[in-house]
Structures are given as C-alpha cells and as structure tokens.
Amino acid sequence: MLKIRNLHASINGKEILKGVNLTIQDGQIHAIMGTNGAGKSTLSNVIVGNPLYRVTQGEITFNGQNLLELKPDERANMGIFMSFQQPVEIPGVSMTNFMRAAVNARYKAQGREQLSAGDFLKLMREKRKIVELDTKLTSRSVNEGFSGGEKKRNEIFQMAMLEPEFCILDETDSGLDVDALRIVAEGFNKLRKPNTSAMVITHYVRLLDYLKPDVVSVMIDGRIVKTGDATLAEMIEHRGFDWIKEEVGL
Amino acid sequence: MEDITRDIVNKDYEYGFTTDVETEVIDKGLSEDVVRLISEKKGEPEWLLEFRLQAYRYWAGQKQPEWGHLDMPEINYQDISYYADPTKSAMSGDSKEIDPELMKTFDKLGIPLEERMALAGTAVDAVMDSVSVKTTFSAKLKEMGIIFMSISEAVREHPDLVREYLGSVVPYRDNYFAALNSAVFSDGSFVYIPKGVRCPMELSTYFRINARGTGQFERTLIVCDDDAYVSYLEGCTAPMRDENQLHAAIVEIVVKENAEVKYSTVQNWYPGDKNGKGGVLNLVTKRGHLRGANSRLSWTQVETGSAVTWKYPSCVLSGDNSQAEFYSVAVTNNFQQADTGTKMIHIGRNTKSTIISKGISAGRSQNSYRGLVKVAPSAQGARNYSSCDSLLLGSKCGAHTFPYMDVRNSSAIVEHEATTSKISEEQLFYCQQRGINTEDAVSLIVNGYAKDVINKLPMEFAVEAQKLLGVSLEGSIG
Numbered sequence: 001m002l003k004i005r006n007l008h009a010s011i012n013g014k015e016i017l018k019g020v021n022l023t024i025q026d027g028q029i030h031a032i033m034g035t036n037g038a039g040k041s042t043l044s045n046v047i048v049g050n051p052l053y054r055v056t057q058g059e060i061t062f063n064g065q066n067l068l069e070l071k072p073d074e075r076a077n078m079g080i081f082m083s084f085q086q087p088v089e090i091p092g093v094s095m096t097n098f099m100r101a102a103v104n105a106r107y108k109a110q111g112r113e114q115l116s117a118g119d120f121l122k123l124m125r126e127k128r129k130i131v132e133l134d135t136k137l138t139s140r141s142v143n144e145g146f147s148g149g150e151k152k153r154n155e156i157f158q159m160a161m162l163e164p165e166f167c168i169l170d171e172t173d174s175g176l177d178v179d180a181l182r183i184v185a186e187g188f189n190k191l192r193k194p195n196t197s198a199m200v201i202t203h204y205v206r207l208l209d210y211l212k213p214d215v216v217s218v219m220i221d222g223r224i225v226k227t228g229d230a231t232l233a234e235m236i237e238h239r240g241f242d243w244i245k246e247e248v249g250l
Numbered sequence: 251m252e253d254i255t256r257d258i259v260n261k262d263y264e265y266g267f268t269t270d271v272e273t274e275v276i277d278k279g280l281s282e283d284v285v286r287l288i289s290e291k292k293g294e295p296e297w298l299l300e301f302r303l304q305a306y307r308y309w310a311g312q313k314q315p316e317w318g319h320l321d322m323p324e325i326n327y328q329d330i331s332y333y334a335d336p337t338k339s340a341m342s343g344d345s346k347e348i349d350p351e352l353m354k355t356f357d358k359l360g361i362p363l364e365e366r367m368a369l370a371g372t373a374v375d376a377v378m379d380s381v382s383v384k385t386t387f388s389a390k391l392k393e394m395g396i397i398f399m400s401i402s403e404a405v406r407e408h409p410d411l412v413r414e415y416l417g418s419v420v421p422y423r424d425n426y427f428a429a430l431n432s433a434v435f436s437d438g439s440f441v442y443i444p445k446g447v448r449c450p451m452e453l454s455t456y457f458r459i460n461a462r463g464t465g466q467f468e469r470t471l472i473v474c475d476d477d478a479y480v481s482y483l484e485g486c487t488a489p490m491r492d493e494n495q496l497h498a499a500i501v502e503i504v505v506k507e508n509a510e511v512k513y514s515t516v517q518n519w520y521p522g523d524k525n526g527k528g529g530v531l532n533l534v535t536k537r538g539h540l541r542g543a544n545s546r547l548s549w550t551q552v553e554t555g556s557a558v559t560w561k562y563p564s565c566v567l568s569g570d571n572s573q574a575e576f577y578s579v580a581v582t583n584n585f586q587q588a589d590t591g592t593k594m595i596h597i598g599r600n601t602k603s604t605i606i607s608k609g610i611s612a613g614r615s616q617n618s619y620r621g622l623v624k625v626a627p628s629a630q631g632a633r634n635y636s637s638c639d640s641l642l643l644g645s646k647c648g649a650h651t652f653p654y655m656d657v658r659n660s661s662a663i664v665e666h667e668a669t670t671s672k673i674s675e676e677q678l679f680y681c682q683q684r685g686i687n688t689e690d691a692v693s694l695i696v697n698g699y700a701k702d703v704i705n706k707l708p709m710e711f712a713v714e715a716q717k718l719l720g721v722s723l724e725g726s727i728g
Contacts, residue, residue: 048683051675072682082683088676092698101694102684109685141698142680158684 001025002166007058009046016042018222024197031200031208031233034219035241040201041085044170048082049075077109079165083155083172090142098142099124099161106162127160131187148175156184160191167198173207185210205237218244275334280327282306285433288333292402297413305422305432312426318589319618319650322558330496332434397442398453401469404440411442415473419502419539427498427533431467438468443478452708454483470501474509476542481512483711499534507542514707516715518555526585529557536563540572548575550706552715554722557586564593567601574603577703581722582615591621596629605636608700611647612726618650625662632662640670641699643726693720
C-alpha cells in the first residue's frame with residue numbers, strides 16, 4: 001500500500017506540490033487526472049526519488065516503509081517502477097546489458113538466485129512478445145534511435161521484466177497511436193498480478209477504457225481536490241475541469 | 251550533479267599490499283659507477299655495458315621534458331635506487347625455488363603461475379621489481395622455436411638477437427626517459443617469433459613494483475619475423491606508497507614482412523590516494539616498427555592507474571601496405587593526470603592507421619589525448635582515421651585533445667573526429683529507477699562508452715578491464 005500524507009515538494013525553489021494526500025491500496029488502479037502544470041509528473045518523480053525535486057514537508061510510505069529516506073535504486077528494488085514520460089537515451093549501453101543489470105539488482109533485493117545468461121535471454125524473448133517489441137530494439141542501445149511509441153513500449157517491456165508491485169504510468173499514452181496504445185495497455189493488463197497496484201497519469205479517458213481504474217483523482221494546483229470512481233473520468237472527458245474548480249472553490 | 255559527484259565512497263586501491271621478501275637493493279643514486287654496478291650484477295657482456303654508458307652520458311646532459319599537459323612533482327634522480335633483486339635469497343643455490351611470499355603476491359594479483367595456465371592458453375613472465383621470477387611455458391614454446399624469456403636471460407642465451415634489435419626502434423637518444431631506461435634498465439621480457447610461426451598462446455608479462463623507494467625500468471623487446479604472429483599482454487599493478495614511484499619503461503616491437511603483433515596493456519599502477527598523495531609516475535616509451543611489407547601491429551591499452559601517465563605507444567609504418575592500430579581507454583579520477591596518445595608515422599606506400607581513443611575523466615583529474623599523424627613524402631596513398639572521444643564525470647575534471655598532423659603527400663587521406671560528452675544526471679536516475687545503483691550505473695555507462703576498445707582485448711583481459719573501469723571510477727559520482 002502506498003500512502004502519501006501532506007506532501008510538499010519543489011523544483012528550483014518553486015513549490016509544485018502543496019499538500020498531497022493519497023492512498024493506493026494493493027491491487028488498485030488509481031488514475032490521476034488534472035490540468036497541465038498541476039503537479040502530476042512532479043508527484044510521480046517524487047515518489048521514485050528523482051533528485052531534481054526537493055521534498056519540503058510530508059511523508060510517503062510504501063508497505064509501511066518511509067520512502068523518503070531511501071535512494072531511488074532502493075525504492076525501485078522494493079518493487080516501485082515508473083514508466084517515464086520521456087525516457088532518456090543511454091548511448092553505448094545495450095538494452096540487454098541494461099536489463100541484465102536491472103534484473104540482477106531486483107533479484108538480489110528479493111533474495112532470489114541470479115538468472116543464467118541463457119535463462120535471462122529466454123525471459124527477454126518472452127516478455128518482449130507481450131508488448132510486441134521488435135528484436136532489433138533490444139539489441140540496440142537503451143532508447144537510442146527508438147521512436148516515441150517504441151520508447152513507451154520499451155518502458156512497459158522493462159516493467160514486464162522487473163515485475164513490480166507498484167507501477168507509475170506517467171503519461172504513457174502520450175505520443176501513442178490507437179494501435180500502440182492498445183498494445184501497451186493490453187500488455188500492462190496481461191502483466192498485472194492481482195495485488196499489483198498502479199498510479200496512472202493521463203489526460204485522456206482512452207487509456208482508462210483499457211485499464212479500468214478503481215479510483216480516479218483530480219489534481220489541481222498541487223493538491224488532490226476530488227476523488228471518485230471511473231465515472232469521474234467520463235465526466236472530465238465531457239465537461240473538462242472548470243466545474244471541479246468551481247466546486248472546490250479554486 | 252555536484253552532490254552526486256561528491257558522495258560515492260571511494261574504493262581503496264585493491265592491490266595496495268607489499269610483499270615481505272628479502273630484497274637486495276643497491277644504494278640510492280645514479281652515476282657511471284651505478285650503471286657499471288648494475289651491469290656487473292647482471293653479468294652483462296661488454297657491448298651492453300657500453301650501450302648503457304652511452305645512454306647514461308646522453309641522459310646526464312639532458313633536461314626532463316616539460317611539454318606534457320602535466321603538473322608533475324619534481325623527481326630527484328639521486329634519491330632512487332636503480333636496482334632491486336627480490337629473489338636474491340630465494341634464488342640462492344641451484345634449486346631456483348621461488349619464495350612462497352612471492353608466490354602469494356602473485357596469487358593476490360590473480361596471476362596463476364602454474365601449469366593450469368595452459369588451459370587459458372597464456373604463458374606468463376612475471377617480473378617483480380627488477381628480476382624475472384619465473385617464466386612459464388618457455389619449454390613448450392621452445393619446441394616451436396619461440397623465445398620467451400626475461401631480457402637478462404636473453405642477453406646470456408641469445409646475445410646476437412638482442413644486440414641486433416635492442417635500441418633499434420627506440421634509440422637511447424629518443425627522449426629523456428628512454429635514455430634513463432637505456433642506462434639502468436633492469437629486466438623485462440624478450441620475445442622472438444621465428445619465420446612462419448603463429449604463437450599458439452597469449453604471451454603475458456605481469457609487472458609489479460614492490461620494493462620501497464625503487465624505480466622500475468623494464469625493457470621489453472618483441473621481434474616478430476616474416477609471416478609470424480604473436481599476441482602479447484602486459485598487466486601492471488603496484489603497492490600503495492606515500493611517495494611517488496618512478497616507472498620509466500621501454501617497449502620495442504619489430505614486425506617483419508606479413509607478420510602481425512597485437513600488444514595489449516591493462517595498466518592499474520597505484521594512482522595515489524584521494525588527495526593526490528603518492529602514486530606511480532608512469533613515463534613510458536613504446537614503439538613498434540612495421541618493417542616489412544603487409545605487416546600489422548595493434549596497440550590496445552586500458553589505463554586506469556598511475557598518478558601521472560606520459561606515454562604514446564607509436565607505430566612507424568615503413569613496410570608498404572602495413573597497417574597499424576591504436577585503441578585506448580584512459581581513465582583518470584581524483585588527482586590523476588594522463589597525457590597519452592599515439593604517433594603514427596607513415597613512410598611506406600598504402601600504409602593505413604587507425605586511432606580510437608576514449609578518455610574518461612572524473613574527480614579533479616586531467617586527461618589529455620596527444621597524437622601525431624605524420625605522412626612522409628614517400629607514403630603514397632597513406633590513410634589515417636582518428637577518433638578521440640572524451641567523457642566527463644562531474645565538473646571539476648578536464649579533458650583535452652592535442653591532435654598534430656603533418657602530411658607531406660597529397661594523395662594521403664587523414665581524418666580526425668573528436669567528441670566530448672558527459673554522463674547526465676538523467677541517465678543515472680533512469681538506471682537507478684530500474685534498481686541499478688549509481689556505481690553500477692556509472693560502470694555500465696562507462697563500459698558501454700569504452701566497449702569499442704575493450705572488445706579488441708583478448709577475452710580474459712577484457713573481463714578484467716571491465717571490472718577495472720568500474721573500480722577505478724567508484725567514488726567519482728554519488
């Protein structure tokens with residue numbers, strides 16, 4: 001379970017999160033929608049410990065453990081995964097070597113035996129199929145020369161490899177065409193285990209049609225201002241955010 | 251990035267142990283008498299003493315060069331002992347039993363001296379301080395006519411060969427440190443591959459400076475006759491010392507018609523501590539002469555050690571259609587300084603050279619590539635391709651490129667490319683989000699960056715080099 005209490009965070013001295021409260025239960029899919037600049041991506045990055053952001057107040061716990069005192073890799077090895085909005089390229093480092101290092105680290109944290117090279121490559125093949133990622137891409141350098149859509153698929157592929165307990169999809173749908181969106185979303189659903197939880201950040205209901213969120217929250221100006229079920233997303237799709245702003249007096 | 255740059259814990263130099271063996275060291279200082287004493291202790295013939303004396307006299311009249319992009323501590327040449335023999339007690343009598351302490355040292359370094367090396371296909375000539383401790387496999391190689399022994403032995407057993415080639419590629423007048431080495435060189439390896447013979451195993455010398463306050467001046471001479479082939483590996487470590495240790499070596503390689511030599515180095519001499527105290531001054535002259543038509547020579551080096559590195563493994567391409575390659579990864583961290591590169595001198599027709607240099611700078615280190623491509627008027631159709639990349643970790647280090655070109659033949663094609671890049675915080679964070687800790691992430695990225703060079707190393711060496719890159723950069727980012 002992820003629990004966030006009164007979280008304040010800033011970047012370059014500018015406060016973006018102004019007291020976020022949020023709980024995501026195991027097995028739940030929690031969609032976060034909101035206007036541009038509301039702080040949705042900041043929230044994602046703060047949960048995974050991006051050093052660009054500074055937490056000034058509040059707490060985040062995952063399964064009872066205080067995340068704020070852990071390094072990003074320690075958080076990742078607890079089973080927290082973020083699909084990046086804009087995945088960075090790492091020239092010279094092959095996807096295979098990169099994934100090997102990541103899977104080894106995750107297995108080590110779980111106290112599992114490391115995979116042999118053969119078993120690892122087999123796992124790569126299996127998981128690649130789920131998101132229909134081209135073989136050519138896994139032999140290339142990390143994200144280098146990938147199209148926008150390929151990068152997003154590659155993120156879900158990595159998720160498949162690492163089998164996280166809590167996933168953040170940070171605008172995974174942006175830049176994807178209808179078919180790619182379906183492949184990514186269906187891939188995610190296939191990979192999901194009953195207790196896997198996710199925080200899905202999106203502007204569009206299209207992705208949510210596939211993912212079927214249990215809870216939808218609306219974020220405006222650094223706070224979660226309204227929470228409801230999937231019907232809230234439908235209402236936002238039709239009516240935008242202004243009515244919510246009025247309702248909460250913003 | 252600054253925080254990141256500051257934090258990672260520095261890993262201490264892994265090979266910083268000293269070996270407790272009885273060592274015979276002569277008094278400090280350098281003079282004609284000392285040169286005579288070294289020659290006498292080694293029981294050398296008159297011609298070699300004469301070679302040493304000429305070199306000494308030339309050296310005594312020269313000044314240490316200052317053109318390197320280096321801030322080097324002053325070397326007091328009279329405060330160094332020029333001869334140390336750790337096998338004095340161990341080798342007494344005819345038993346040639348090796349001191350167990352010495353064997354332990356080599357075990358710690360991971361150099362197997364035993365026959366099991368046959369499985370790995372490597373023959374080792376281990377040099378500790380000035381004397382070659384044990385040459386494995388020489389008997390097996392002997393059957394094929396291959397000579398692989400310490401240069402001192404070679405002087406005794408094959409004086410004509412040594413005399414013919416010693417100083418023929420790097421004359422003692424070549425430079426200040428070459429003159430010094432020629433005067434006082436203690437030991438090193440000698441390799442001769444006869445005509446048409448393909449050496450069936452990698453030949454390897456593991457050098458190690460052990461005795462306190464001694465310099466190491468090894469001398470390596472490799473002669474590869476017509477249609478022959480050899481791959482040679484050189485690995486270096488030194489114990490931790492507060493004071494600077496001087497290492498001024500010479501490697502000479504002669505490559506004849508249709509012959510091929512591959513020379514690979516993994517150098518991790520003690521680089522000094524985190525504050526820049528101590529460390530090896532690595533002032534080395536390495537050169538190959540591609541004498542015959544269609545000859546080939548490649549230098550591959552992974553340099554992570556030494557407080558100061560000053561070396562330019564070079565090739566003189568005399569033979570028509572000869573081909574030379576230089577692949578280098580030079581890593582500097584903390585206060586290390588490296589001024590390294592190569593010289594490609596094209597003389598023969600249709601000669602071809604390739605230079606791939608990858609510099610990696612971290613901490614407050616300075617890393618310079620210095621390379622010369624020279625095309626003589628006779629070198630019709632010569633080609634060179636140079637690519638020099640620099641990777642910076644943090645913002646307090648420096649990377650510099652000094653390419654020199656001197657092209658005297660209009661048919662020559664000379665290309666030079668250079669890039670400078672930085673490991674970004676974004677890349678590191680991406681790795682961390684996938685569970686890879688910062689040190690492993692740096693190692694992953696750096697190895698990816700250097701892989702074009704590392705892939706050129708023989709496989710076992712490549713694995714060692716990869717680990718070394720990671721270890722050397724621990725503490726550079728946090």
